[in-house]
Amino acid sequence: MKMKGADILINCLLEQGVDTIFGYPGGAVLDIYDALYRNGKINHILTAHEQGAAHAADGYARATGKVGVCFATSGPGATNLVTGIATAFMDSIPLVAVTGNVGLSMLGRDSFQEVDITGITMPITKHNYIVKDVKDLAETIRRAFYIANSGRKGPVLIDILKNVQVAECDYEPAKPYPLKEFDINMSAVEATAEVINSAKRPLIIAGGGVISAGASEYLKEFAKKLNAPVAYTLMGKGAIADGDPLCIGMVGMHGTFTATKAVISSDVIIALGSRFSDRVALNRDLFANGKKVIHIDIDNAEFDKNVKTTLHVLASIDAYLKAVLPLLEQKDGAWMDEVLTFEQGGRLKVDTSIMAYKILKAACRIAPEGNPVVADVGQHQMWAAQYFAALRPRQFLTSGGLGTMGYSMGAAIGACFGTGKLATVVVGDGCFNMNMNELSTAVTQGVPMVILLMNNSVLGMVRQWQKIFYGRRFSQTTLDKKTDYVAFAESFGAKGLRIEREDEIESVLETAYSYAAEKCAPVLVDCRISCDENVLPMIKPGATYDTQIEKMEEN
Amino acid sequence: MDEIKKYTIGALVSNKSGVLTRISGLFARRGYNIESLTVCATEDPEISRMTVILKGDEYVLYQMIKQMDKLEDVKKIGCANELDCVYRELMLVKVKADAEARNQIVQIKEIYKAKVVDLSIDTMILELTGDPEKLDAFMAVIEPYGILEMQRTGVTVLARGQHTLKDRDCYSDHIN
Numbered sequence: 001m002k003m004k005g006a007d008i009l010i011n012c013l014l015e016q017g018v019d020t021i022f023g024y025p026g027g028a029v030l031d032i033y034d035a036l037y038r039n040g041k042i043n044h045i046l047t048a049h050e051q052g053a054a055h056a057a058d059g060y061a062r063a064t065g066k067v068g069v070c071f072a073t074s075g076p077g078a079t080n081l082v083t084g085i086a087t088a089f090m091d092s093i094p095l096v097a098v099t100g101n102v103g104l105s106m107l108g109r110d111s112f113q114e115v116d117i118t119g120i121t122m123p124i125t126k127h128n129y130i131v132k133d134v135k136d137l138a139e140t141i142r143r144a145f146y147i148a149n150s151g152r153k154g155p156v157l158i159d160i161l162k163n164v165q166v167a168e169c170d171y172e173p174a175k176p177y178p179l180k181e182f183d184i185n186m187s188a189v190e191a192t193a194e195v196i197n198s199a200k201r202p203l204i205i206a207g208g209g210v211i212s213a214g215a216s217e218y219l220k221e222f223a224k225k226l227n228a229p230v231a232y233t234l235m236g237k238g239a240i241a242d243g244d245p246l247c248i249g250m251v252g253m254h255g256t257f258t259a260t261k262a263v264i265s266s267d268v269i270i271a272l273g274s275r276f277s278d279r280v281a282l283n284r285d286l287f288a289n290g291k292k293v294i295h296i297d298i299d300n301a302e303f304d305k306n307v308k309t310t311l312h313v314l315a316s317i318d319a320y321l322k323a324v325l326p327l328l329e330q331k332d333g334a335w336m337d338e339v340l341t342f343e344q345g346g347r348l349k350v351d352t353s354i355m356a357y358k359i360l361k362a363a364c365r366i367a368p369e370g371n372p373v374v375a376d377v378g379q380h381q382m383w384a385a386q387y388f389a390a391l392r393p394r395q396f397l398t399s400g401g402l403g404t405m406g407y408s409m410g411a412a413i414g415a416c417f418g419t420g421k422l423a424t425v426v427v428g429d430g431c432f433n434m435n436m437n438e439l440s441t442a443v444t445q446g447v448p449m450v451i452l453l454m455n456n457s458v459l460g461m462v463r464q465w466q467k468i469f470y471g472r473r474f475s476q477t478t479l480d481k482k483t484d485y486v487a488f489a490e491s492f493g494a495k496g497l498r499i500e501r502e503d504e505i506e507s508v509l510e511t512a513y514s515y516a517a518e519k520c521a522p523v524l525v526d527c528r529i530s531c532d533e534n535v536l537p538m539i540k541p542g543a544t545y546d547t548q549i550e551k552m553e554e555n
Numbered sequence: 556m557d558e559i560k561k562y563t564i565g566a567l568v569s570n571k572s573g574v575l576t577r578i579s580g581l582f583a584r585r586g587y588n589i590e591s592l593t594v595c596a597t598e599d600p601e602i603s604r605m606t607v608i609l610k611g612d613e614y615v616l617y618q619m620i621k622q623m624d625k626l627e628d629v630k631k632i633g634c635a636n637e638l639d640c641v642y643r644e645l646m647l648v649k650v651k652a653d654a655e656a657r658n659q660i661v662q663i664k665e666i667y668k669a670k671v672v673d674l675s676i677d678t679m680i681l682e683l684t685g686d687p688e689k690l691d692a693f694m695a696v697i698e699p700y701g702i703l704e705m706q707r708t709g710v711t712v713l714a715r716g717q718h719t720l721k722d723r724d725c726y727s728d729h730i731n
Contacts, residue, residue: 118573119576122573122576122577122580123580123581123584126625126627127626127627127628130573147627152625299625300621300624300625301618301621301622301624301625304614304617305618
């Protein structure tokens with residue numbers, strides 16, 4: 001069947017099961033948007049800014065496990081996607097970004113809105129394509145989805161020239177390429193089983209790889225068999241339910257006291273789908289400190305990159321756990337009993353005295369159970385990770401690797417469209433000022449969400465570092481904006497509420513969640529918190545685990 | 556850090572525009588220290604062959620191979636140091652050669668089995684093929700006569716015997 005390139009694109013997206021696209025039209029994608037309009041089968045969400053579209057596609061992908069798709073025009077449209085693509089790349093999120101570009105006869109002549117987006121996105125995509133001939137289009141799109149979804153997942157960009165969008169070509173429908181089955185090295189698995197069986201104090205670190213492999217059930221079985229504590233990384237939050245008897249919370253710079261102590265006391269660390277980033281390993285040379293490290297990952301380049309491993313197995317986490325489970329002996333609970341004593345003696349698991357704790361704990365109780373929680377980047381992100389219980393994988397979404405301020409609003413819109421559920425957004429006032437434009441999208445599209453604006457009038461995390469490392473010289477971290485966020489929300493057509501005192505928390509949050517659910521609309525809650533609340537405990541960058549700070553001396 | 560050595564890495568890559576940028580971009584952003592890079596067409600029109608000389612320790616070597624292996628356009632990759640290989644490089648060097656120097660230079664080139672490929676009243680272009688060390692040695696001897704300009708192709712390498720790069724499995728299978 002002969003059809004135009006733009007129609008081939010839409011049909012290929014339908015082949016891949018795409019039901020929702022986030023994007024923003026423009027001159028170089030007019031034909032694509034026309035094809036979208038004529039086809040009418042795909043729901044397109046018009047965001048306020050292309051960055052919001054990229055984050056929305058990312059949030060959609062994280063919340064559903066499917067590939068997120070975003071559209072943007074050439075030039076500035078394409079460059080506005082860049083931060084969103086890099087965010088997805090650092091967290092291994094499957095994304096297909098489609099951009100238009102000028103026609104072949106105009107290419108390379110600095111034409112209007114021309115930019116070399118494949119050149120720009122080369123280091124932040126798994127792969128990218130510029131399609132210059134309509135004959136290559138269908139195959140390119142199918143390959144792009146395959147690449148985004150296979151192995152260690154990630155973003156792929158397809159730049160489609162204007163002439164390709166209008167040129168006609170034969171189109172034959174095809175099924176998505178099946179993902180390749182990984183061969184697992186059984187002797188490597190057996191070697192790990194031997195070490196695990198002889199371990200006295202094994203610690204499991206669950207990373208984002210557990211979630212992307214859908215391996216949570218196996219993880220639970222694995223932990224039960226070892227009777228071992230499971231700490232999760234920021235990306236692994238939700239891999240095991242908070243509140244599970246074997247779950248000891250987050251590990252790393254702002255990890256729980258128990259997780260930190262467990263890292264120190266363990267004799268074997270089993271890292272599942274985690275890459276020992278500097279926020280987890282902190283001091284990569286001293287992290288293992290004589291312990292055995294078993295590393296399971298789907299990306300071969302991660303082994304020995306940061307922390308030297310004793311054994312490693314190249315496999316998706318579900319495949320590894322399935323293979324290793326029958327080889328493991330049931331362990332007794334002595335080690336886990338010891339771990340549970342770590343918190344005693346007046347030592348803080350996390351700081352429970354601060355307003356942020358009280359608000360997030362209440363929100364966690366009032367929000368519908370298991371619904372998406374999207375945290376932006378900074379102090380509130382760490383508080384959300386520490387206090388807001390995630391009960392299932394794909395519930396807690398945040399920009400971990402890139403640490404993208406301004407991530408949350410777009411991502412929450414994507415998560416809502418992916419799951420059809422009300423989302424909680426935890427965002428600081430600094431971050432919110434970077435992406436507040438997407439509140440208009442949420443209103444227009446009727447997205448049910450409760451935005452907990454943790455408003456402390458400062459860039460809290462940077463300020464906290466200035467307190468610790470820069471002698472309290474608060475250079476450019478005092479925002480002191482005069483914005484009335486309640487009035488702001490109302491002016492956008494959203495509901496605005498405010499929490500100023502502790503006794504208002506319960507009732508305001510009750511109102512917020514019931515309003516958002518009933519009206520299917522966004523509610524912004526301006527939560528006034530002190531600029532001197534800190535994220536604790538903390539291990540300083542590059543420091544060792546035995547130097548965890550529980551209290552700030554400065555306060 | 557382990558001992559710094561020179562490693563020769565061979566890769567079969569897609570013969571498409573942009574592939575060189577992708578690979579050199581990877582080297583730049585990950586901070587790999589590349590001494591030379593040779594790219595050429597192969598018997599298969601869809602595939603180019605790339606030879607990279609890396610200066611680094613084993614950590615950098617394995618990281619570079621594994622990161623390159625992840626690129627969509629890299630089809631096969633391997634380190635030549637593990638195998639018995641033939642290394643060859645070609646050099647053209649234009650040297651000052653007046654009537655007095657000419658005979659001496661001709662003597663030197665006889666010993667190194669270089670060829671005179673151009674001769675003018677006071678210059679000479681010499682062509683020499685061999686392993687990189689031989690080229691270095693020749694350069695050292697010819698340098699005192701005055702080098703006007705020179706060019707080397709970069710190293711090409713093939714393993715002796717049955718080994719071929721295209722018959723290798725994915726490199727990741729080898730090191731696991």
